[in-house]
Amino acid sequence: MEIQQLKVPGYEEVYRATDRRSGLLAFIAVHDTTLGPALGGCRMWHFSREDDAITDVLRLARGMTFKSAVAKTGLGGGKAVIVGDPKTQKSTELFRSMGRFIHTVGGRYITAEDVGTGTGDMITMRGETPYVSGLPRDKGGSGDPSPFTALGTFQGIVACAEEAFGKKDLNGLTVAVQGLGNVGYDLARRLKEAGAKLIVTDVNESRVQQAVKELGARASTPQSIYGETCDILSPCALGAVINDRTIPMLKCRIVAGAANNQLAEDRHGEALLERGILYAPDFVINAGGIINVSVEFQPGGYDEAASTKRVNRIYEAIRDIIATSKAQQIPTSQAAVVLAEKILSDARKAKGLPEPKRFEPAAWPAAVSHGTER
Secondary structure, eight states: EEEEEEEEEEEESSEEETTTTTTTEEEEEEEOSSSSEEEEEEEOOOOOSSSHHHHHHHHHHHHHHHHHHHHTTTTEEEEEEESSOTTSSSSSHHHHHHHHHHHHTTSSEOOOTTTTOOHHHHHHTTOOOOOOOOOGGTTTTTTOOOOHHHHHHHHHHHHHHHHHSSOOTTTOOOEEEEEESSHHHHHHHHHHHHOOOOEEEEHHHHHHHHHHHHHHEEOOOOTTGSSOOSSSEEEEESSOSTTTGGGGGGSSSEOOOSSSSSHHHHHHHHHHTOOOOOOOOHHHTTTHHHHHHHHGGGGTOHHHHHHHHHHTTHHHHHHHHHHHHHTTOOHHHHHHHHHOOOOOOHHHHTTTOOOOOOOOGTTTTTTTTEEEEE
């Protein structure tokens, strides 16, 4: 295996690994470990360019730092990305190789499942490194984090609905759910049980038809979901879906979903505010999964009841961010970052650590420089 360190301003460690035998091409980004080891999922996706994979892993790692800070998990932020099609290119040797790659970071990065990976892949990697979380319950872990991500997202939606419509009750509200993976489908089920009407879309047509049949949803298409008339748009697929093209199309009062990095650029939070659309910052509303996994590291080990109690507090976190946004007259996306950065800054001061150099995401991946191989 060949491992190359990439120098990225504002990041503690970023690595690129290739392994000819297994076909591995992967990246690990450790953004910040001020609060503890960097925890973040391992994503597998068929990126068409390496630059896209680098951009993704950097964005996600930074988001994990903020997410863990606001969720008070006692952990830092990192992420891993495997370049490849998860439907056709998975193999035992590939994930063993990825496990060895993770092990070289020495515990400063702890992985978990993410888009394109599952508990079986985590078990394979666990054979090569102890720095794997989210294992099945019968393997001593916390199991699939998806239900907890869905629960937290649901609580965040309730908080937003209370602000926008003056009621916690979702009965009669229309929610357009974009993405029906494990999290999106469970969220749709919870919304249905709460009395919401559903509009759904996914690139997997069978999942759409399942939601139509089981949840009474109305089907839309990935292209038209943004223009659907609804009360709430809930992005639960990939990131950067709230952008210059889609914002003018929106016919909703709230954007609140489980996807990471929903805003293509930070300025899109301001654009939503200008349109009178309430945005639930993604790294706050979708923190349920990371909260659940973090409970594995608590004294006494994993406790589902304790995890559920902590995930339900996402409701209060979203309400606090909305209050800060209104008080300071800033977008909720900015209010969430302000809160996260204050938590990190206070921790650095307490430990006598310097403030890191700020780095604007818009500069990725141009600012990445290649270091030495090891």
